[in-house]
Amino acid sequence: xxxxxxxxxxxxxxxxxxxxxxxxxxxxxxxxxxxxxxxxxxxxxxxxxxxxxxxxxxxxxxxxxxxxxxxxxxxxxxxxxxxxxxxxxxxxxxxxxxxxxxxxxxxxxxxxxxxxxxxxxxxxxxxxxxxxxxxxxxxxxxxxxxxxxxxxxxxxxxxxxxxxxxxxxxxx
Amino acid sequence: xxxxxxxxxxxxxxxxxxxxxxxxxxxxxxxxxxxxxxxxxxxxxxxxxxxxxxxxxxxxxxxxxxxxxxxxxxxxxxxxxxxxxxxxxxxxxxxxxxxxxxxxxxxxxxxxxxxxxxxxxxxxxxxxxxxxxxxxxxxxxxxxxxxxxxxxxxxxxxxxxxxxxxxxxxxx
Amino acid sequence: xxxxxxxxxxxxxxxxxxxxxxxxxxxxxxxxxxxxxxxxxxxxxxxxxxxxxxxxxxxxxxxxxxxxxxxxxxxxxxxxxxxxxxxxxxxxxxxxxxxxxxxxxxxxxxxxxxxxxxxxxxxxxxxxxxxxxxxxxxxxxxxxxxxxxxxxxxxxxxxxxxxxxxxxxxxx
Numbered sequence: 001x002x003x004x005x006x007x008x009x010x011x012x013x014x015x016x017x018x019x020x021x022x023x024x025x026x027x028x029x030x031x032x033x034x035x036x037x038x039x040x041x042x043x044x045x046x047x048x049x050x051x052x053x054x055x056x057x058x059x060x061x062x063x064x065x066x067x068x069x070x071x072x073x074x075x076x077x078x079x080x081x082x083x084x085x086x087x088x089x090x091x092x093x094x095x096x097x098x099x100x101x102x103x104x105x106x107x108x109x110x111x112x113x114x115x116x117x118x119x120x121x122x123x124x125x126x127x128x129x130x131x132x133x134x135x136x137x138x139x140x141x142x143x144x145x146x147x148x149x150x151x152x153x154x155x156x157x158x159x160x161x162x163x164x165x166x167x168x169x170x171x172x
Numbered sequence: 173x174x175x176x177x178x179x180x181x182x183x184x185x186x187x188x189x190x191x192x193x194x195x196x197x198x199x200x201x202x203x204x205x206x207x208x209x210x211x212x213x214x215x216x217x218x219x220x221x222x223x224x225x226x227x228x229x230x231x232x233x234x235x236x237x238x239x240x241x242x243x244x245x246x247x248x249x250x251x252x253x254x255x256x257x258x259x260x261x262x263x264x265x266x267x268x269x270x271x272x273x274x275x276x277x278x279x280x281x282x283x284x285x286x287x288x289x290x291x292x293x294x295x296x297x298x299x300x301x302x303x304x305x306x307x308x309x310x311x312x313x314x315x316x317x318x319x320x321x322x323x324x325x326x327x328x329x330x331x332x333x334x335x336x337x338x339x340x341x342x343x344x
Numbered sequence: 345x346x347x348x349x350x351x352x353x354x355x356x357x358x359x360x361x362x363x364x365x366x367x368x369x370x371x372x373x374x375x376x377x378x379x380x381x382x383x384x385x386x387x388x389x390x391x392x393x394x395x396x397x398x399x400x401x402x403x404x405x406x407x408x409x410x411x412x413x414x415x416x417x418x419x420x421x422x423x424x425x426x427x428x429x430x431x432x433x434x435x436x437x438x439x440x441x442x443x444x445x446x447x448x449x450x451x452x453x454x455x456x457x458x459x460x461x462x463x464x465x466x467x468x469x470x471x472x473x474x475x476x477x478x479x480x481x482x483x484x485x486x487x488x489x490x491x492x493x494x495x496x497x498x499x500x501x502x503x504x505x506x507x508x509x510x511x512x513x514x515x516x
Contacts, residue, residue: 086312088282092434131338135336167476185360307482
Protein backbone atom coordinates (compact mmCIF):
# COMPACT_ATOMS: atom_id res chain seq x y z
CA UNK A 1 0.00 0.00 0.00
CA UNK A 2 1.21 3.46 -0.93
CA UNK A 3 1.35 5.32 2.35
CA UNK A 4 -1.70 7.43 3.08
CA UNK A 5 -2.80 7.90 -0.52
CA UNK A 6 -4.34 4.67 -1.75
CA UNK A 7 -7.59 6.33 -2.79
CA UNK A 8 -7.75 8.18 -6.09
CA UNK A 9 -10.62 10.63 -6.39
CA UNK A 10 -11.57 12.37 -9.59
CA UNK A 11 -12.51 16.02 -9.98
CA UNK A 12 -16.10 17.07 -9.61
CA UNK A 13 -17.81 20.39 -9.01
CA UNK A 14 -17.17 23.92 -10.17
CA UNK A 15 -13.97 25.24 -11.74
CA UNK A 16 -13.14 26.83 -8.39
CA UNK A 17 -13.44 23.52 -6.57
CA UNK A 18 -11.47 21.67 -9.24
CA UNK A 19 -8.72 24.26 -9.02
CA UNK A 20 -8.65 23.97 -5.23
CA UNK A 21 -8.47 20.18 -5.50
CA UNK A 22 -5.34 20.43 -7.65
CA UNK A 23 -3.72 22.16 -4.68
CA UNK A 24 -5.14 19.47 -2.36
CA UNK A 25 -3.48 16.81 -4.53
CA UNK A 26 -0.27 18.85 -4.61
CA UNK A 27 0.03 18.72 -0.81
CA UNK A 28 -0.75 14.97 -0.83
CA UNK A 29 2.07 14.38 -3.35
CA UNK A 30 4.42 16.56 -1.27
CA UNK A 31 3.62 14.62 1.93
CA UNK A 32 3.96 11.28 0.15
CA UNK A 33 7.30 12.44 -1.37
CA UNK A 34 5.75 11.10 -4.57
CA UNK A 35 7.40 12.76 -7.57
CA UNK A 36 5.37 10.80 -10.10
CA UNK A 37 2.05 11.93 -8.58
CA UNK A 38 3.39 15.48 -8.41
CA UNK A 39 4.44 15.44 -12.06
CA UNK A 40 0.88 14.70 -13.15
CA UNK A 41 -0.31 17.92 -11.54
CA UNK A 42 1.87 20.23 -13.66
CA UNK A 43 1.54 21.40 -17.26
CA UNK A 44 4.16 20.20 -19.74
CA UNK A 45 6.18 23.41 -19.17
CA UNK A 46 5.20 23.79 -15.52
CA UNK A 47 7.60 25.26 -12.99
CA UNK A 48 7.97 25.98 -9.28
CA UNK A 49 9.35 29.26 -7.97
CA UNK A 50 10.42 29.38 -4.32
CA UNK A 51 10.73 32.67 -2.44
CA UNK A 52 11.60 33.87 1.03
CA UNK A 53 9.68 36.95 2.16
CA UNK A 54 11.81 39.10 4.45
CA UNK A 55 9.99 42.05 6.03
CA UNK A 56 7.72 42.24 3.00
CA UNK A 57 10.45 41.86 0.35
CA UNK A 58 10.23 38.62 -1.62
CA UNK A 59 13.61 37.24 -2.71
CA UNK A 60 13.62 34.31 -5.10
CA UNK A 61 15.60 31.35 -3.79
CA UNK A 62 15.41 28.92 -6.70
CA UNK A 63 13.31 27.62 -9.58
CA UNK A 64 12.42 24.09 -10.65
CA UNK A 65 11.85 23.96 -14.40
CA UNK A 66 9.61 21.33 -15.94
CA UNK A 67 7.82 18.29 -14.53
CA UNK A 68 10.94 16.08 -14.50
CA UNK A 69 12.95 18.51 -12.40
CA UNK A 70 9.95 18.95 -10.06
CA UNK A 71 9.43 15.18 -9.75
CA UNK A 72 13.10 14.60 -9.01
CA UNK A 73 13.13 17.26 -6.29
CA UNK A 74 10.12 15.70 -4.57
CA UNK A 75 11.24 12.07 -4.85
CA UNK A 76 14.98 12.44 -4.29
CA UNK A 77 15.98 15.80 -2.79
CA UNK A 78 13.55 16.06 0.13
CA UNK A 79 14.48 14.62 3.52
CA UNK A 80 12.64 11.31 4.00
CA UNK A 81 10.17 11.03 6.88
CA UNK A 82 11.82 9.59 9.97
CA UNK A 83 10.59 6.23 11.29
CA UNK A 84 7.08 6.78 12.65
CA UNK A 85 7.03 10.24 11.13
CA UNK A 86 4.82 11.95 8.57
CA UNK A 87 4.16 15.47 7.27
CA UNK A 88 1.01 17.46 6.53
CA UNK A 89 1.24 20.45 4.24
CA UNK A 90 -2.10 22.13 4.89
CA UNK A 91 -3.70 25.05 3.05
CA UNK A 92 -6.29 27.57 4.20
CA UNK A 93 -8.31 30.58 3.14
CA UNK A 94 -8.11 30.18 -0.59
CA UNK A 95 -8.78 33.22 -2.74
CA UNK A 96 -9.45 31.91 -6.23
CA UNK A 97 -9.94 33.77 -9.48
CA UNK A 98 -10.90 31.86 -12.61
CA UNK A 99 -10.69 33.58 -16.01
CA UNK A 100 -11.54 31.12 -18.77
CA UNK A 101 -8.71 28.61 -18.91
CA UNK A 102 -6.46 30.42 -16.42
CA UNK A 103 -6.86 30.46 -12.65
CA UNK A 104 -4.98 32.03 -9.76
CA UNK A 105 -4.99 30.85 -6.16
CA UNK A 106 -3.74 32.71 -3.12
CA UNK A 107 -3.65 30.31 -0.15
CA UNK A 108 -1.99 30.22 3.22
CA UNK A 109 0.00 27.13 4.04
CA UNK A 110 1.19 25.61 7.31
CA UNK A 111 3.35 22.49 7.43
CA UNK A 112 3.09 20.10 10.36
CA UNK A 113 5.48 17.27 11.13
CA UNK A 114 4.25 14.36 13.20
CA UNK A 115 6.35 11.80 15.03
CA UNK A 116 4.90 8.76 16.73
CA UNK A 117 6.42 7.79 20.06
CA UNK A 118 8.36 4.55 20.16
CA UNK A 119 7.01 1.86 22.47
CA UNK A 120 9.55 1.37 25.26
CA UNK A 121 11.16 -2.04 25.73
CA UNK A 122 8.91 -3.77 28.22
CA UNK A 123 5.86 -1.78 27.12
CA UNK A 124 4.26 1.52 28.06
CA UNK A 125 4.16 2.49 31.74
CA UNK A 126 0.98 1.52 33.61
CA UNK A 127 -1.75 4.08 33.06
CA UNK A 128 -0.50 5.16 29.63
CA UNK A 129 -3.47 5.71 27.33
CA UNK A 130 -4.16 7.67 24.17
CA UNK A 131 -2.21 8.87 21.15
CA UNK A 132 1.53 8.99 21.78
CA UNK A 133 3.80 11.37 19.90
CA UNK A 134 4.11 14.95 18.72
CA UNK A 135 2.59 17.26 16.11
CA UNK A 136 4.77 20.30 15.35
CA UNK A 137 4.17 23.23 13.00
CA UNK A 138 7.43 23.70 11.08
CA UNK A 139 6.79 25.88 8.01
CA UNK A 140 4.36 28.57 6.97
CA UNK A 141 3.74 31.01 4.16
CA UNK A 142 1.65 31.46 1.04
CA UNK A 143 1.09 29.43 -2.10
CA UNK A 144 0.25 31.60 -5.09
CA UNK A 145 0.03 29.29 -8.10
CA UNK A 146 -1.27 30.02 -11.58
CA UNK A 147 -3.13 27.11 -13.16
CA UNK A 148 -4.07 26.44 -16.77
CA UNK A 149 -6.43 24.01 -18.40
CA UNK A 150 -4.46 21.48 -20.46
CA UNK A 151 -6.59 19.02 -22.45
CA UNK A 152 -9.56 20.00 -20.28
CA UNK A 153 -7.79 19.33 -16.97
CA UNK A 154 -6.64 22.03 -14.55
CA UNK A 155 -2.89 21.84 -13.95
CA UNK A 156 -0.29 23.91 -12.17
CA UNK A 157 1.53 26.11 -14.71
CA UNK A 158 3.61 28.21 -12.30
CA UNK A 159 3.53 27.28 -8.64
CA UNK A 160 4.90 30.02 -6.37
CA UNK A 161 5.84 29.26 -2.76
CA UNK A 162 6.46 32.21 -0.42
CA UNK A 163 8.15 31.09 2.80
CA UNK A 164 7.93 33.08 6.04
CA UNK A 165 11.15 31.48 7.29
CA UNK A 166 14.65 32.00 5.86
CA UNK A 167 16.14 29.08 3.97
CA UNK A 168 19.75 28.15 4.67
CA UNK A 169 21.81 26.22 2.15
CA UNK A 170 24.61 24.33 3.88
CA UNK A 171 27.47 26.38 5.30
CA UNK A 172 26.21 29.87 4.36
CA UNK B 173 -26.06 28.01 26.33
CA UNK B 174 -24.46 24.95 24.73
CA UNK B 175 -20.76 25.75 24.58
CA UNK B 176 -19.59 27.10 21.24
CA UNK B 177 -22.42 25.68 19.18
CA UNK B 178 -25.53 27.74 19.78
CA UNK B 179 -26.07 28.52 16.10
CA UNK B 180 -27.61 25.93 13.85
CA UNK B 181 -26.99 26.50 10.16
CA UNK B 182 -28.67 24.56 7.40
CA UNK B 183 -27.09 23.19 4.25
CA UNK B 184 -26.93 25.33 1.17
CA UNK B 185 -24.89 25.16 -2.00
CA UNK B 186 -23.63 22.35 -4.19
CA UNK B 187 -23.47 18.68 -3.24
CA UNK B 188 -19.72 19.11 -2.73
CA UNK B 189 -20.27 21.94 -0.26
CA UNK B 190 -23.05 20.07 1.55
CA UNK B 191 -20.80 17.04 1.88
CA UNK B 192 -17.97 19.16 3.21
CA UNK B 193 -20.34 20.77 5.71
CA UNK B 194 -21.25 17.37 7.13
CA UNK B 195 -17.58 17.01 8.02
CA UNK B 196 -17.59 20.55 9.44
CA UNK B 197 -20.50 19.57 11.69
CA UNK B 198 -18.74 16.33 12.61
CA UNK B 199 -15.74 18.25 14.01
CA UNK B 200 -18.09 20.61 15.88
CA UNK B 201 -19.84 17.63 17.51
CA UNK B 202 -16.46 16.08 18.37
CA UNK B 203 -15.22 19.30 20.00
CA UNK B 204 -18.50 19.76 21.87
CA UNK B 205 -18.35 16.10 23.02
CA UNK B 206 -21.97 16.08 21.86
CA UNK B 207 -23.03 12.54 21.06
CA UNK B 208 -26.59 13.52 20.18
CA UNK B 209 -25.41 16.03 17.55
CA UNK B 210 -22.94 13.45 16.24
CA UNK B 211 -25.64 10.78 15.95
CA UNK B 212 -27.66 13.00 13.61
CA UNK B 213 -24.76 13.09 11.14
CA UNK B 214 -24.67 9.32 10.57
CA UNK B 215 -26.89 7.02 8.53
CA UNK B 216 -29.01 4.50 10.41
CA UNK B 217 -26.31 1.84 9.91
CA UNK B 218 -23.41 4.29 10.06
CA UNK B 219 -20.07 3.28 11.55
CA UNK B 220 -16.65 4.66 12.42
CA UNK B 221 -13.44 2.80 11.65
CA UNK B 222 -10.27 3.99 13.40
CA UNK B 223 -6.82 3.15 12.03
CA UNK B 224 -3.21 3.83 12.89
CA UNK B 225 -0.92 4.22 9.87
CA UNK B 226 2.56 2.91 10.65
CA UNK B 227 5.14 3.55 7.89
CA UNK B 228 2.39 3.37 5.31
CA UNK B 229 0.64 0.28 6.70
CA UNK B 230 -2.85 0.99 8.06
CA UNK B 231 -3.81 -1.22 11.01
CA UNK B 232 -7.40 -1.06 12.23
CA UNK B 233 -7.67 -0.24 15.92
CA UNK B 234 -11.40 -0.48 16.50
CA UNK B 235 -14.86 0.04 15.01
CA UNK B 236 -17.92 1.83 16.36
CA UNK B 237 -21.06 0.26 14.95
CA UNK B 238 -24.25 2.26 14.63
CA UNK B 239 -25.25 5.75 15.75
CA UNK B 240 -25.87 4.74 19.37
CA UNK B 241 -22.39 3.30 19.84
CA UNK B 242 -20.91 6.37 18.14
CA UNK B 243 -22.94 8.77 20.28
CA UNK B 244 -21.94 6.96 23.46
CA UNK B 245 -18.26 7.08 22.57
CA UNK B 246 -18.41 10.84 21.97
CA UNK B 247 -20.50 11.71 25.01
CA UNK B 248 -19.10 9.27 27.56
CA UNK B 249 -15.77 7.76 26.54
CA UNK B 250 -13.81 10.85 25.51
CA UNK B 251 -11.76 12.75 28.09
CA UNK B 252 -13.69 15.90 29.08
CA UNK B 253 -12.07 19.26 28.37
CA UNK B 254 -10.11 20.51 31.38
CA UNK B 255 -11.28 23.74 33.09
CA UNK B 256 -10.60 26.59 30.66
CA UNK B 257 -9.81 24.10 27.93
CA UNK B 258 -11.28 23.36 24.52
CA UNK B 259 -10.40 21.38 21.40
CA UNK B 260 -10.47 22.13 17.68
CA UNK B 261 -10.51 19.26 15.23
CA UNK B 262 -9.72 21.07 11.97
CA UNK B 263 -9.81 19.71 8.43
CA UNK B 264 -7.95 20.84 5.32
CA UNK B 265 -7.46 20.15 1.63
CA UNK B 266 -10.61 18.21 0.94
CA UNK B 267 -10.69 16.00 -2.14
CA UNK B 268 -14.35 15.23 -2.78
CA UNK B 269 -15.94 12.91 -5.29
CA UNK B 270 -19.71 12.82 -5.65
CA UNK B 271 -21.35 10.00 -7.61
CA UNK B 272 -25.12 10.31 -7.43
CA UNK B 273 -26.12 9.55 -3.84
CA UNK B 274 -22.66 8.47 -2.70
CA UNK B 275 -19.73 10.73 -1.91
CA UNK B 276 -16.15 10.23 -0.75
CA UNK B 277 -13.99 12.76 1.07
CA UNK B 278 -10.26 12.62 1.62
CA UNK B 279 -9.28 15.35 4.11
CA UNK B 280 -6.33 16.08 6.32
CA UNK B 281 -7.06 16.70 9.97
CA UNK B 282 -5.11 18.39 12.74
CA UNK B 283 -6.39 18.53 16.32
CA UNK B 284 -5.50 21.48 18.55
CA UNK B 285 -6.05 21.67 22.29
CA UNK B 286 -6.34 25.06 23.93
CA UNK B 287 -5.96 25.88 27.59
CA UNK B 288 -6.68 29.28 29.05
CA UNK B 289 -4.29 30.52 31.71
CA UNK B 290 -5.69 30.85 35.22
CA UNK B 291 -5.68 34.35 36.67
CA UNK B 292 -3.24 34.35 39.60
CA UNK B 293 -4.51 35.22 43.09
CA UNK B 294 -4.00 38.96 43.37
CA UNK B 295 -4.33 39.43 39.62
CA UNK B 296 -2.02 39.41 36.62
CA UNK B 297 1.44 40.97 37.00
CA UNK B 298 1.71 44.62 35.92
CA UNK B 299 2.19 44.91 32.18
CA UNK B 300 0.37 41.68 31.37
CA UNK B 301 -1.73 42.19 28.26
CA UNK B 302 -3.25 40.00 25.58
CA UNK B 303 -4.54 36.46 25.28
CA UNK B 304 -3.23 34.17 28.00
CA UNK B 305 -2.87 30.45 27.49
CA UNK B 306 -1.68 27.84 25.06
CA UNK B 307 -2.71 26.32 21.72
CA UNK B 308 -1.10 22.93 21.06
CA UNK B 309 -1.39 20.61 18.05
CA UNK B 310 -1.97 17.13 19.48
CA UNK B 311 -3.28 14.82 16.73
CA UNK B 312 -3.04 14.58 12.95
CA UNK B 313 -3.97 12.29 10.12
CA UNK B 314 -6.60 11.80 7.45
CA UNK B 315 -10.37 11.51 7.45
CA UNK B 316 -11.64 9.38 4.57
CA UNK B 317 -15.41 9.06 5.03
CA UNK B 318 -17.99 7.72 2.63
CA UNK B 319 -21.31 9.58 2.75
CA UNK B 320 -24.73 8.62 1.47
CA UNK B 321 -27.90 10.55 0.90
CA UNK B 322 -30.59 9.36 3.32
CA UNK B 323 -34.02 10.96 2.82
CA UNK B 324 -32.34 13.66 0.74
CA UNK B 325 -29.76 14.56 3.38
CA UNK B 326 -26.05 13.75 3.15
CA UNK B 327 -24.93 11.60 6.09
CA UNK B 328 -21.80 9.74 7.12
CA UNK B 329 -22.16 6.06 6.21
CA UNK B 330 -18.63 4.91 7.03
CA UNK B 331 -16.29 7.38 8.64
CA UNK B 332 -12.63 6.32 8.49
CA UNK B 333 -10.03 7.98 10.71
CA UNK B 334 -6.35 7.37 9.92
CA UNK B 335 -4.11 8.50 12.78
CA UNK B 336 -0.44 9.40 12.29
CA UNK B 337 0.27 8.69 15.95
CA UNK B 338 0.13 5.28 17.65
CA UNK B 339 -2.75 4.70 20.04
CA UNK B 340 -2.02 3.08 23.37
CA UNK B 341 -4.72 1.29 25.32
CA UNK B 342 -3.87 1.21 29.03
CA UNK B 343 -1.04 -1.03 30.11
CA UNK B 344 0.04 -2.36 26.69
CA UNK C 345 5.71 45.95 -2.36
CA UNK C 346 3.03 45.56 0.27
CA UNK C 347 4.12 42.59 2.32
CA UNK C 348 2.53 39.32 1.26
CA UNK C 349 -0.49 40.82 -0.43
CA UNK C 350 0.52 42.25 -3.78
CA UNK C 351 -2.02 40.24 -5.73
CA UNK C 352 -5.62 41.36 -5.82
CA UNK C 353 -8.08 38.68 -6.81
CA UNK C 354 -11.71 39.31 -7.59
CA UNK C 355 -14.67 37.24 -6.48
CA UNK C 356 -15.84 34.39 -8.63
CA UNK C 357 -18.03 31.38 -8.04
CA UNK C 358 -21.12 30.75 -5.96
CA UNK C 359 -22.46 32.97 -3.19
CA UNK C 360 -21.04 30.48 -0.69
CA UNK C 361 -17.56 30.78 -2.19
CA UNK C 362 -17.78 34.56 -2.40
CA UNK C 363 -18.82 34.72 1.24
CA UNK C 364 -15.96 32.46 2.26
CA UNK C 365 -13.53 34.62 0.27
CA UNK C 366 -14.56 37.68 2.25
CA UNK C 367 -13.33 35.84 5.33
CA UNK C 368 -10.16 34.85 3.45
CA UNK C 369 -9.53 38.54 2.69
CA UNK C 370 -10.33 39.43 6.30
CA UNK C 371 -7.51 37.21 7.58
CA UNK C 372 -5.14 38.63 4.95
CA UNK C 373 -5.93 42.19 6.12
CA UNK C 374 -5.46 41.12 9.75
CA UNK C 375 -2.06 39.55 9.03
CA UNK C 376 -0.97 42.57 6.96
CA UNK C 377 -2.15 44.89 9.77
CA UNK C 378 -3.80 46.75 6.90
CA UNK C 379 -6.71 48.79 8.22
CA UNK C 380 -7.57 50.26 4.83
CA UNK C 381 -7.94 46.80 3.24
CA UNK C 382 -9.97 45.69 6.28
CA UNK C 383 -12.29 48.70 6.02
CA UNK C 384 -13.26 47.71 2.48
CA UNK C 385 -14.58 44.36 3.74
CA UNK C 386 -17.20 45.87 6.07
CA UNK C 387 -20.58 47.41 5.41
CA UNK C 388 -20.99 51.13 6.10
CA UNK C 389 -22.37 50.34 9.57
CA UNK C 390 -20.24 47.23 10.08
CA UNK C 391 -18.99 46.24 13.50
CA UNK C 392 -16.81 43.71 15.27
CA UNK C 393 -17.84 42.01 18.52
CA UNK C 394 -15.14 40.21 20.49
CA UNK C 395 -16.00 37.53 23.06
CA UNK C 396 -14.21 35.19 25.41
CA UNK C 397 -15.87 31.81 25.89
CA UNK C 398 -15.32 30.49 29.38
CA UNK C 399 -16.60 26.95 29.98
CA UNK C 400 -19.30 27.52 27.38
CA UNK C 401 -20.35 30.98 28.58
CA UNK C 402 -19.58 33.77 26.10
CA UNK C 403 -18.74 37.09 27.72
CA UNK C 404 -18.40 40.11 25.44
CA UNK C 405 -15.05 41.87 25.80
CA UNK C 406 -15.49 44.86 23.49
CA UNK C 407 -17.06 46.15 20.29
CA UNK C 408 -15.58 48.08 17.38
CA UNK C 409 -18.24 50.26 15.77
CA UNK C 410 -17.98 51.26 12.13
CA UNK C 411 -15.27 50.82 9.48
CA UNK C 412 -13.12 53.71 10.76
CA UNK C 413 -12.90 52.30 14.29
CA UNK C 414 -12.15 48.84 12.85
CA UNK C 415 -9.47 50.20 10.49
CA UNK C 416 -7.81 52.14 13.29
CA UNK C 417 -7.70 49.08 15.55
CA UNK C 418 -6.04 46.99 12.84
CA UNK C 419 -3.55 49.63 11.69
CA UNK C 420 -2.65 51.25 15.00
CA UNK C 421 -3.67 49.18 18.03
CA UNK C 422 -2.29 45.75 17.11
CA UNK C 423 1.27 44.80 18.07
CA UNK C 424 3.47 45.06 14.98
CA UNK C 425 5.19 41.91 13.72
CA UNK C 426 8.69 41.59 15.15
CA UNK C 427 11.65 41.68 12.74
CA UNK C 428 11.52 38.50 10.66
CA UNK C 429 8.07 37.75 12.04
CA UNK C 430 4.66 37.27 10.47
CA UNK C 431 1.23 35.98 11.46
CA UNK C 432 -1.30 33.66 9.84
CA UNK C 433 -4.89 33.78 10.94
CA UNK C 434 -6.27 30.60 9.40
CA UNK C 435 -9.88 29.43 9.17
CA UNK C 436 -11.30 25.92 8.82
CA UNK C 437 -14.50 23.94 8.53
CA UNK C 438 -16.83 26.69 7.37
CA UNK C 439 -20.55 26.17 7.85
CA UNK C 440 -22.23 28.71 5.58
CA UNK C 441 -25.87 29.60 5.24
CA UNK C 442 -26.98 32.03 2.54
CA UNK C 443 -30.50 33.49 2.64
CA UNK C 444 -30.94 36.00 -0.16
CA UNK C 445 -28.76 39.00 0.67
CA UNK C 446 -27.78 37.78 4.15
CA UNK C 447 -25.25 35.08 4.96
CA UNK C 448 -23.88 33.52 8.15
CA UNK C 449 -20.56 31.77 8.57
CA UNK C 450 -19.45 29.59 11.45
CA UNK C 451 -15.70 28.91 11.10
CA UNK C 452 -12.94 27.72 13.35
CA UNK C 453 -9.83 29.87 13.50
CA UNK C 454 -6.27 29.21 14.59
CA UNK C 455 -3.61 31.93 14.65
CA UNK C 456 0.02 31.05 14.02
CA UNK C 457 2.98 33.35 14.61
CA UNK C 458 6.17 32.75 12.67
CA UNK C 459 9.62 34.05 13.49
CA UNK C 460 12.60 33.64 11.21
CA UNK C 461 15.90 32.82 12.88
CA UNK C 462 18.59 35.50 12.71
CA UNK C 463 21.77 34.56 10.87
CA UNK C 464 24.57 34.44 13.46
CA UNK C 465 27.55 36.76 13.03
CA UNK C 466 30.04 34.70 11.04
CA UNK C 467 27.29 32.68 9.39
CA UNK C 468 25.37 29.51 10.16
CA UNK C 469 27.26 26.58 11.68
CA UNK C 470 28.58 24.01 9.21
CA UNK C 471 25.89 21.52 8.25
CA UNK C 472 23.02 23.93 8.83
CA UNK C 473 20.43 23.43 6.10
CA UNK C 474 16.72 24.12 5.67
CA UNK C 475 14.18 26.60 6.96
CA UNK C 476 15.29 28.30 10.15
CA UNK C 477 12.81 29.63 12.68
CA UNK C 478 9.60 28.80 14.48
CA UNK C 479 5.89 28.46 13.77
CA UNK C 480 3.73 28.70 16.91
CA UNK C 481 -0.04 28.42 17.33
CA UNK C 482 -1.04 31.32 19.60
CA UNK C 483 -4.82 31.86 19.36
CA UNK C 484 -7.89 29.80 18.58
CA UNK C 485 -11.63 30.05 18.57
CA UNK C 486 -14.57 30.63 16.27
CA UNK C 487 -15.51 33.34 13.80
CA UNK C 488 -19.28 33.72 13.44
CA UNK C 489 -19.85 36.69 11.12
CA UNK C 490 -23.05 37.83 9.47
CA UNK C 491 -22.55 39.23 5.97
CA UNK C 492 -24.82 41.37 3.82
CA UNK C 493 -24.80 42.26 0.16
CA UNK C 494 -24.12 45.98 -0.24
CA UNK C 495 -24.27 47.26 -3.82
CA UNK C 496 -24.03 43.66 -5.01
CA UNK C 497 -20.88 42.88 -3.01
CA UNK C 498 -20.78 40.62 0.05
CA UNK C 499 -19.47 42.51 3.09
CA UNK C 500 -19.10 41.84 6.79
CA UNK C 501 -22.02 43.42 8.67
CA UNK C 502 -21.33 42.01 12.15
CA UNK C 503 -18.15 40.08 12.66
CA UNK C 504 -18.13 38.03 15.87
CA UNK C 505 -14.90 36.62 17.28
CA UNK C 506 -15.13 33.99 20.04
CA UNK C 507 -11.75 33.44 21.72
CA UNK C 508 -10.88 30.22 23.57
CA UNK C 509 -8.26 32.05 25.61
CA UNK C 510 -8.91 34.75 28.21
CA UNK C 511 -7.93 38.28 27.27
CA UNK C 512 -6.10 40.38 29.82
CA UNK C 513 -6.12 44.16 29.68
CA UNK C 514 -3.06 45.61 31.39
CA UNK C 515 -2.86 45.29 35.17
CA UNK C 516 -6.15 43.47 35.79
